[in-house]
Amino acid sequence: MAETRTEPVVVIGLGRFGTALALELVSRGTEVLGIDHRHKVVQALSGRLPHVITADSTDIEALRQLGIAEFHRAVVAIGTDIQASILTTSLLSELGIPDIWAKAISSQHSNILTRVGAHHVVAPEHDMGERVAHLLSGRILDYVEVDADFAVIKTTPPRDIVGVPLRESRARSKWGVTVVAVKPQAALPGGAPRTFTYATPDTVLAYGDLILVVGTVDNVERFATSD
Known part of the structure; x- marks a missing residue:
């Protein structure tokens, strides 16, 4: 296993989301304690x-006995049992966990989790649906929303900015976006691998190049649907 470089994480609720999260963290060298109330899930x-335990996360004494209060980060990945999700989050807050992440299945659930102590709330189904919707429109090949109204997209350049240095492309004045990196379509001299490199004002884009573009959600979508 890779050398651990981050503090351990407790993941509570080992359904599809929690299991995937826990396994990915372990593969990246993070020590994980997995907890689920279903013995069969824990056995599997x-x-x-490496560390997985059957326990009732809605019992604060059980959490104390497991030493959960010593963890800096915790993830409440409980899915369909909203009451258990909320109570577990509340108990983690009571134990003083400084960084609590919680999974929500609705906006109302998200609001309650925040009120009872979650520092970060994620909605995997909603976020994935939104991401796929963006990918199905225009030339967007990948989409990451990094703030409430700011995103990074991977796309190909529209014809208006092909063949001229970026400083002459008017990408920022016309669309309000910035091209930050480019992966050329054409083969590089000597057979060097094609990888993303930082774009500069002198970068000249070609049809088929892949580019990373940042800007507000509306602006990057407008950029990706232009021609």
Whole structure:
């Protein structure tokens, strides 16, 4: 296993989301304690997660006995049992966990989790649906929303900015976006691998190049649908 470089994480709720998260963290060298109230689930994961325990996360004494208060980060990945999700989050807050992440299945659930102590709330189904919707429109090949109204997209350049240095392309004045990196379509001299490199004012784009573009959500979408 890779050398651990981050503080351990407790993941509570080992459904599809929690299991995937826990396994990915372990693969990246993070020590993980997995907790689920279903003994069969814990048994099935015992060979894949180094530390996995059957426990009731809605029992604060059980959490104390497991030493959960010593963790800096915790993830409440409980899915369909909203009451258990909210109570577990509240108990983690009561134990003083400084960094609590929680999974929500609705906007109302998200609001309650925030009120009872979650520092970060994620909605995997909603976020993935939104991301796919962006990918199905225009030339967007990948989409990451980094703030409430700011995104990074991977796309190909519209014809208006092909063949001229970026400083002459008017990308920022016309669309309000910035091209930050480019991966050329054409083969590089000597067979060097094609990888993303930082774009400069002198960068000249070609049809088929892949570019990373940042800007507000509306602006990057407008850029990706232009021609």
